[in-house]
Amino acid sequence: MMLSADAIADVIEIVRPNDFYRTANAKIFDTLREVYGRGDPVDAITAVEELKRRGTLDEVGGHLAISDLVDRVPTPSSAASYARIVAETSLLRRLIGAAADIMDMAYSPQEEPEQVADAAEQRIYEVARHGEKEQVASLHQLVDEAMTDLERIQNRESAFAGVPTGFRDVDSLLSGMQSGNLIVIAARPGVGKSSFVTNVARNVAVDAGLPVAMFSLEMSRWEIGMRLLCGEARVPWDSIRNKRVGAEDWSRIAQAADSLHEAPLFIVDSGNVTLVDIRAKARRLSARRAGLGMIIVDYLQLMSHTRRVDNRQQEIAEISRGLKMLAKELEIPVIAVSQLNRDPERRQDKRPQLSDLRESGAIEQDADVVMFIHRDDSDPAKKGLADLIVSKHRNGPTDTVPLTFLPHLTQFRNHAIAVS
Structure with missing residues (x-):
C-alpha cells in the first residue's frame, strides 16, 4: 500500500482494520487508509508522520517497523491477493470464535435449546456478514456517516x-x-x-x-x-x-x-x-x-x-x-x-x-x-x-x-x- 496508490484502492475494498490479527498491523492499515482518504500521497514518510500525529508510532514498532514492511513487499501488483488471504484468515478466526461461543451456550444449563439455536444462528449470521458491527462509535464517525447519508439522499433518484x-x-x-x-x-x-x-x-x-x-x-x-x-x-x-x-x-x-x-x-x-x-x-x-x-x-x-x-x-x-x-x-x-x-x-x-x-x-x-x-x-x-x-x-x-x-x-x- 505504501508503494502503490492502485494497491490501496484494491485493498480497502477487501480488508478492514479488524481483519488483522496483530494490533500493530491494524493500526498501520487504518492510518494508511486515513491518509489515502484525505487525498494525500501514501508512502513510508506520510505514514510515519500520521502515526506520530496520532501518537501511535511507538505502539506499532517505530520507524523500523514501517521500513521493514516496505522492504518485505514482493510486488505491489499482488496486493489484492494478499488482502484476500488476510480477509479469509480473519473469517476463519471469527468462525472459530463463534464455534467456541456456541459450545459455551450449549453447555450452559440456564439456556433453553430453542434460545441456544437462535443465538447460534445469529452468531454465524454475523460472521457471514463479515463480522460484528462496531458497538462504540465516535462523534467523528457518526458525523461522517450522517454526511454520507445526506449526500446519498440528495443524489437519489427516488423522492423518498x-x-x-x-x-x-x-x-x-x-x-x-x-x-x-x-x-x-x-x-x-x-x-x-x-x-x-x-x-x-x-x-x-x-x-x-x-x-x-x-x-x-x-x-x-x-x-x-x-x-x-x-x-x-x-x-x-x-x-x-x-x-x-x-x-x-x-x-x-x-x-x-x-x-x-x-x-x-x-x-x-x-x-x-x-x-x-x-x-x-x-x-x-x-x-x-x-x-x-x-x-x-x-x-x-x-x-x-x-x-x-x-x-x-x-x-x-x-x-x-x-x-x-x-x-x-x-x-x-x-x-x-x-x-x-x-x-x-x-x-x-x-x-x-x-x-x-x-x-x-x-x-x-x-x-x-x-x-x-x-x-x-x-x-x-x-x-x-x-x-x-x-x-x-x-x-x-x-x-x-x-x-x-x-x-x-x-x-x-x-x-x-x-x-x-
Whole structure:
C-alpha cells in the first residue's frame, strides 16, 4: 500500500482494520487508509508522520517497523491477493470464535435449546456478514456517516429516503418506510389490516422490485395469492368463484399472472410461528437474496414465544422488542400487524388511539411508526373510504391519510385516483 496508490484502492475494498490479527498491523492499515482518504500521497514518510500525529508510532514498532514492511513487499501488483488471504484468515478466526461461543451456550444449563439455536444462528449470521458491527462509535464517525447519508439522499433518484409503500400520501408523510424501523399497522377485525399489508407487499415487490418476506399467521398462501392475482387483474374473486368471468377478464388475469410471476415476494403461512422461526427464515432469505427489502408479520397477537413467560403481556412485549431488533439487525423496515382491544367500540368517537393497542403498551414503545386503519361504513357518505391514521411517527409528523377501499377487490388505493 505504501508503494502503490492502485494497491490501496484494491485493498480497502477487501480488508478492514479488524481483519488483522496483530494490533500493530491494524493500526498501520487504518492510518494508511486515513491518509489515502484525505487525498494525500501514501508512502513510508506520510505514514510515519500520521502515526506520530496520532501518537501511535511507538505502539506499532517505530520507524523500523514501517521500513521493514516496505522492504518485505514482493510486488505491489499482488496486493489484492494478499488482502484476500488476510480477509479469509480473519473469517476463519471469527468462525472459530463463534464455534467456541456456541459450545459455551450449549453447555450452559440456564439456556433453553430453542434460545441456544437462535443465538447460534445469529452468531454465524454475523460472521457471514463479515463480522460484528462496531458497538462504540465516535462523534467523528457518526458525523461522517450522517454526511454520507445526506449526500446519498440528495443524489437519489427516488423522492423518498425509505422503502415506498406505494401509497402516495403515506410515502410523502413518512418519506417511505425507513430501514431499522418497526411499523405497526392496527385496526379492529374486518377493517382491512391484512388487505392493506398485502397491498404494501405487492407494491414493494412488484413496483419497487425489492424482496419481501411475509409471515401470514391467519391467511393461507393460497388466499394471499388469489387476492394478489384478483387485485392485479381487477377481477373480483366472487366473479371467478361463481363462474361469471368473460374473455376480457381472463385476458386481464393472464396479464396479471405475468406481472406477478417474477415478483420477489416470499410467503410463509404456518399458523404457529415463533419469533425464533421468523428470525431464522428472515436471515436465510436475506443471505440467499443478498438482502431483504421488508418483512411483514400478520399478525403479532398470533405469534408465540419459545421461552416460557409469566403472562401474555410480557410475551407480546418480548415479541415486539424482538421484531424491532430484527429490523435493526437486517437494516430493513419490519411491518407488524396488530389487533386492537374493544375500547373504540365503547366510545362515541370510534377512531382508534394508541391506548387501544391490544395486550401490551410495549408495542407502542417499540414501534417507530403506528398507523391505524379506520372505516365508518355506517355512514353512507363515507362508504368505500378509509382513514390511515398515523398516530406515532418517531422521526416526523403525524397526520391522517385518506384512502379508497375497494371491498370487491380487497384493495386499498390512493384516494384521488381510485378506480373501480
